[in-house]
Amino acid sequence: MTFLIGWFLALLGMLTLAFTQAKQAKLLFGAAPAASTRWAFSIVGYALLFSSTYQAIAAYGLGVGLVTFFSHVCFAAWCVSLLLTCRRTLF
């Protein structure tokens, strides 16, 4: 469960960071958000990634925690990419 919570935080973080890219946000929302909104998304996204890092290190220690965090980010990014690919294919 601990592992999944960390991954979920990373997934939310990567999804939020994807909104900061005009191309990806347009795909998800239909229109690119305003610059200020995208700036807010990037703050939230990095905060979520930071909390995922903190959670992994708190649960597994520094070494194993960092490895766990990188695996979270990698597979969260994959999920976001596949979600965007589905959107691109379907709509």
Place this chain on the structure above:
Amino acid sequence: MSNPTGLHGAFRQSMAWLHTWSGLVFAILLYFVFVTGTFGYFTYEIDHWMQPELPSRDEIPSNAEMAELALRHIETDLASQEGELTRYFIGLPTSRTYQYLMAFANLAELNADGEGFIREDLNPVSGVPVSDVARDTSGGSILYRMHYALHYMPYEAAYYTVGLATLFMFLAMITGVVTHKKIFADFFTLRLGKGQRTWLDAHNMTSVLALPFMLMITYSGLLFFLVEYSPGTMILTIGVDRGAMQELSSHRYPEADLKDATGVFAVSPAMKDLIAYVEHEWADDQIRYIEINSPGEDNSIITFGAVDQGLYRDRGFTVMRFNATTGEVLAEDPSRPLDSEFYQSALGLHEGRFANYWLRWAYFASGLLGCGMIATGLLLWAKKRRALVKTGMPIPRSVTIMERVNLGTIVGLPLGVAAYFWANRMLPVQFEGRAEWEIHCLFLVWALSFLHAGAREIKLAWREQVGALAAMCLLLPVMNALTTEAHLGNSLAAGDWERAGFDLTSLVFGLALCAIWPRLTSSSTVSDEPTSVENAEEVTGLTAQANKAGV
């Protein structure tokens, strides 16, 4: 007039060229290393599946009982066969390696085979040698070993070859990052159904999203044979004599002065009491091994090694020592120097032995992404060159050969691995040399897939090989059920998730291949038709982009 591309553009182009060729030269070997290495993350689980006669985790007795079994085996069977023994070593099953109980002893004199030791793996429940009760197999460990030692060639030649390939891969990754202009803009981008563009996106995604893993695995892979790869450094810094090597070893792995006792546990303690004491002291840790030096002598020392915590788990550095005669608890080893900690952590990172099951699956999936990165790079190279051929022009021989080599590599090797697992179930249990024949089957099927790719029309060959691989994956659990009692129904009912996981993973791979299979009819891994003149411009544009992206 200045160069329109500028110095920056020229540099990027140079890096793109270097990326292409440094990646391509050793691509087949690297694919082999990645495929076999990826299976290596589940070495023990594959071992478990390949020896269905051995017990599942629930049946494993306590450490004290297993130590008793192993000691009895060493002191009676091994001592009667080999004479005087100077050191006993008992490898206890851990949460992952629960299948074997290892009994190992050093001999006072070399035996008839010229060896100074004897080793036997025992069934941890009965204490009977595994070779007497379970089928002979190369197991998952040979797949792991092959990823750095290859097969059918001398060990030294193999690790130097793999080292060179790893160095090239490291170069390809660094140049790939330099070349990739839109690394952040394209971060989440995978455009399906767009031919060459799709393969370029897939290549970028498999590489960029798993970049931390790729960099770590190549860099730490080079560190494994650090001394062998840079012998000059060793010679220049510490010399070549044996004393200097020992000095380096004691710097890396310092040991306590064993005269310093820190307390008395008991007088002439029994093994089961020592185990109970150590299990109490180490709380959650598991005992990984027990070592008895100079057994029966006054100065005999018993050492317990733990499953280490942190990145270098399972390397056996946390120890507790006792004077076997007086029961004194001896001084702890001093901590290792920082360079040694870094080195061991890097090796631990590479092997991922610390990983829980979630993280282990992440390692496995990252390994698959590595395979995907190499496969898409190979396919893109061939597609790019084929796309440049205009209607009516002959396809260059290099392109057609490469397309067939790609198929034999990308699908042929997994076919070989599947054949390896099939051989484990199909070869008769009493078959002489069956462990080696399992490996022969892997390479025979792999060689056949190259022949098949060369003999058939390429599109058909893709369909047939992917179809065969899908069938082999889907039918492997069926073959398991027909030949053993450890089939999916039984393993699920018994909660034996290692064996069940193997069968289920095979099914998932089979289903994924079935999903891909119909697409092979319409597109995509290869196109037989040369590019029409009207499309040539678009293709050239994409090719230029691929060039810039370094593929």
